[in-house]
Amino acid sequence: MSIRSQDTATVSALVSEASAAPSLHNTQPWAFRYLSDAGILLLYADRSRALPRTDPDARGLHMGCGAALLNLRVTAAAAGLAPDVRLLPHPADADLLAEVRLWEPAPPDMALALLGPAVRRRHSSRHPFLEEDIPEAWRSLLAEAAEAEGAQLLFPGTWHVRSLLRLVEDAEGWEEADPGIRGETERWARVEPADTARFRDGIPAEALGPRGRRAASPVRDFADGRAVPGREWATFEEDPHLALLGTVRDGREDWLRAGQALERVLLVATELGLVASLMSQPLEWPELRWVARDPLSAMANVQMIVRLGWGPEGRPSPRRPVAEFLEIV
CATH class of the missing domain: 3.40.109.10 (NADH Oxidase)
Incomplete structure (x- = not known):
């Protein structure tokens, strides 16, 4: 299988959707770097957005970045891509959390692709819910x-x-x-x-x-x-x-x-x-x-x-512009 380098607009769109993920206090503790020649997208932890007292072992930071990675996979699948993900690819680099190869052509994960419309609709709702049972x-x-x-x-x-x-x-x-x-x-x-x-x-x-x-x-x-x-x-x-x-x-x-x-x-x-x-x-x-x-x-x-x-949909929290956390080289 060969790697096809994605254009800047496609990569920016994927990473923008990834950033809709939830994170502790909405700190958005992620950074991405796209190696255009290799068609590889790297996900890093942004330690400047860590919560050292609330989240001293950075477990929550990792979960937030994992949620962003799932959104990336969903959006990639909806775009007809089949990303290949390696977690913690270089143990010596503690901030490098994942390496994503944007494969194409390959059959996308349709179960993930179908979740694409929910990425931007999902918000935390801090309102009362109905007492009705969940089927x-x-x-x-x-x-x-x-x-x-x-x-x-x-x-x-x-x-x-x-x-x-x-x-x-x-x-x-x-x-x-x-x-x-x-x-x-x-x-x-x-x-x-x-x-x-x-x-x-x-x-x-x-x-x-x-x-x-x-x-x-x-x-x-x-x-x-x-x-x-x-x-x-x-x-x-x-x-x-x-x-x-x-x-x-x-x-x-x-x-x-x-x-x-x-x-x-x-x-x-x-x-x-x-x-x-x-x-x-x-x-x-x-x-x-x-x-x-x-x-x-x-x-x-x-x-x-x-x-x-069941209850009122949550109000969206602000998101950073993609240029702040995506570097393309």
């Missing part, structure tokens, strides 16, 4: 999406959901006592409306959602006690539909695979008409992350807690 057939589709990327997706029972909500409450209490974590939240989560001329990352006030009336809310309050003009209060689900996404091992490659699995699950959920938000707070503390496991399952390492359901 078992849909849960199976979401679990299959995770399995396709080498991860597991489990739907815990009521008692475990209540336990997870208590862990969220504990994590938020610990965060309040840590000025370093609060500082990172205040830097990236803003209480003023988005100004596209100024803000190209982070979480704007419009995307924060309402404040929860209950102490154990299933939605992270990024305002962190700061006043948000016009922000309302709301009652969130008492028994939210949560899913645990996890992996057998817990290394850097597993985090990248978990990020791809997470985004694939979110895109499938979007195509099904579901909305979602992410609950990472307990997983940012080693003591709580271990307790988040379902003892009745074989899931060894929980990588993300996903809240799913």
Whole structure:
């Protein structure tokens, strides 16, 4: 099979769609470099966008970059390409996370290609969801999406959901006592409306959602006690539909695979008409992350807690222009 070098416009479009991926605090911690002669696209971690207090081992950073990689694969497949991906291709370079060869011609992955329209429609929704059950057939589709990327997706029972909500409450209490974590939240989560001329990352006030009336809310309050003009209060689900996404091992490659699995699950959920938000707070503390496991399952390492359901679509968070994170040589 031969490599066909892609034109600048095609590569820019692929990388632009990749950047629609979710990341902790919408830091967008990725950088791409396209080697035009070889037809190879390199994905790097942008450590300047890391969260050293919130995400000290960079697990979340790797998952965000993995989610961007999945979006890239989806968009490439929709364009008739069949990218060949190598994770961590050069262990000596810790910032080089993936090498993508843009093969053509080759049969694209049609299951991925069909998810193309969901890439830009997917947004985190921090609003109350309906209490209606998610059909078992849909849960199976979401679990299959995770399995396709080498991860597991489990739907815990009521008692475990209540336990997870208590862990969220504990994590938020610990965060309040840590000025370093609060500082990172205040830097990236803003209480003023988005100004596209100024803000190209982070979480704007419009995307924060309402404040929860209950102490154990299933939605992270990024305002962190700061006043948000016009922000309302709301009652969130008492028994939210949560899913645990996890992996057998817990290394850097597993985090990248978990990020791809997470985004694939979110895109499938979007195509099904579901909305979602992410609950990472307990997983940012080693003591709580271990307790988040379902003892009745074989899931060894929980990588993300996903809240799913029916509700208002989330407001989009700003994105950087592709020229800021793509270099073509």
